[in-house]
Amino acid sequence: MSTTIYYFSGTGNSLAVARELAECLQAEFISIVSVVSKDGIVTDSDQIGIVFPVYNHRIPFIVKRFAEKLREIGSKYVFAVCTYGDSPCISLEYLSGIIHKAGGNLAFGIGIKMPYNYILPSKGISGLFRPFVMKEISAQELDRLISGSREKLEMICAAVKSNRVGSVEVEHRGIEHAVDFLNLRETLQKSVWLKIGGFRGKTDLSYIECVQLMDHSFFSTDQCIRCGGCVRVCPTNNITMTDSGPRWNHRCEQCFACLQWCPKQAIQFGAGTDGGKRYHHPDVTLSDMFAQKNK
Ligand SMILES: Cc1cc2nc3c(=O)[nH]c(=O)nc-3n(C[C@H](O)[C@H](O)[C@H](O)COP(=O)(O)O)c2cc1C
Numbered sequence: 576m577s578t579t580i581y582y583f584s585g586t587g588n589s590l591a592v593a594r595e596l597a598e599c600l601q602a603e604f605i606s607i608v609s610v611v612s613k614d615g616i617v618t619d620s621d622q623i624g625i626v627f628p629v630y631n632h633r634i635p636f637i638v639k640r641f642a643e644k645l646r647e648i649g650s651k652y653v654f655a656v657c658t659y660g661d662s663p664c665i666s667l668e669y670l671s672g673i674i675h676k677a678g679g680n681l682a683f684g685i686g687i688k689m690p691y692n693y694i695l696p697s698k699g700i701s702g703l704f705r706p707f708v709m710k711e712i713s714a715q716e717l718d719r720l721i722s723g724s725r726e727k728l729e730m731i732c733a734a735v736k737s738n739r740v741g742s743v744e745v746e747h748r749g750i751e752h753a754v755d756f757l758n759l760r761e762t763l764q765k766s767v768w769l770k771i772g773g774f775r776g777k778t779d780l781s782y783i784e785c786v787q788l789m790d791h792s793f794f795s796t797d798q799c800i801r802c803g804g805c806v807r808v809c810p811t812n813n814i815t816m817t818d819s820g821p822r823w824n825h826r827c828e829q830c831f832a833c834l835q836w837c838p839k840q841a842i843q844f845g846a847g848t849d850g851g852k853r854y855h856h857p858d859v860t861l862s863d864m865f866a867q868k869n870k
């Protein structure tokens with residue numbers, strides 16, 4: 576039995592999960608970034624695993640593009656693992672729909688709770704000045720989440736080794752489907768998030784696609800030492816270096832890798848990240864992240 580694990584990651588949670596799974600299953604380990612621009616994605620492996628972070632209750636735009644390009648998966652055992660900070664929500668069900676359209680079936684989909692790496696609405700009166708802030712995590716909570724993830728990974732590995740078929744984990748399905756029914760994602764949520772992302776114009780891009788434009792809120796401070804790390808880590812080559820520092824070119828995935836990995840904490844997103852503690856998975860290095868672009 577041969578297996579390929581495909582992954583996408585911004586701060587290493589999904590990379591660490593995918594890497595451990597690949598080791599346990601002796602699988603080929605391939606980044607979604609390295610294959611997503613192909614016309615069609617085909618593998619000789621009998622089993623395909625897809626590991627990704629939950630974005631906005633669903634899947635990253637790049638993972639959607641990747642899954643839509645999968646070919647010849649009808650006879651394969653396909654499974655998915657999402658990492659999330661709060662809830663897997665309908666991400667796995669959403670991916671399952673794409674796999675189905677591509678001619679395959681998801682054998683199971685499971686979520687692993689990990690540290691949350693994005694901005695959250697702030698609580699209390701401070702929210703009037705800084706409506707979104709970064710979530711900080713204590714060392715104990717980090718340890719608890721990482722050891723919890725290892726236990727779950729052992730269970731997933733055993734399930735894949737025995738070709739087990741199970742369910743696709745979903746939370747808040749009712750409310751999410753109501754939001755879709757009322758088209759609130761494309762109307763209300765899209766305009767709110769574009770505003771948070773600093774985009775003030777009009778766009779025909781759908782909710783999931785419009786993350787590309789949400790990089791208008793990024794800027795660098797005079798702490799920047801022009802090391803080029805943000806340029807190298809960006810999975811979509813969205814950052815170019817100019818005389819005045821990094822420039823974002825509106826092909827963003829909102830993975831937050833540039834902000835979270837900057838060695839000088841020189842990258843900010845609007846008013847909500849200044850002074851916020853940066854996060855990346857403790858077992859993942861910047862070189863691991865750079866490698867995401869190669870294979
Ligand atoms: C743009 C964005 C949106 C996110 N949306 C959600 C969400 O809707 N629900 C959730 O539980 N976590 C959400 N998260 C948190 C990530 O899913 C979580 O921290 C994940 O483990 C990060 O994986 P990574 O380190 O591989 O990038 C979001 C993160 C980002 C960057």
Ligand code: SF4
Pocket residue numbers: 795798799800801802803804805806821836837838839840841842
């Ligand atoms: S990673 Fe940080 S310090 Fe390095 S060039 Fe980018 S903004 Fe500047």
Ligand code: SF4
Pocket residue numbers: 585790808809810811812813814823826827828829830831832833834
């Ligand atoms: S610009 Fe930053 S947030 Fe956007 S895709 Fe690149 S690394 Fe990720």
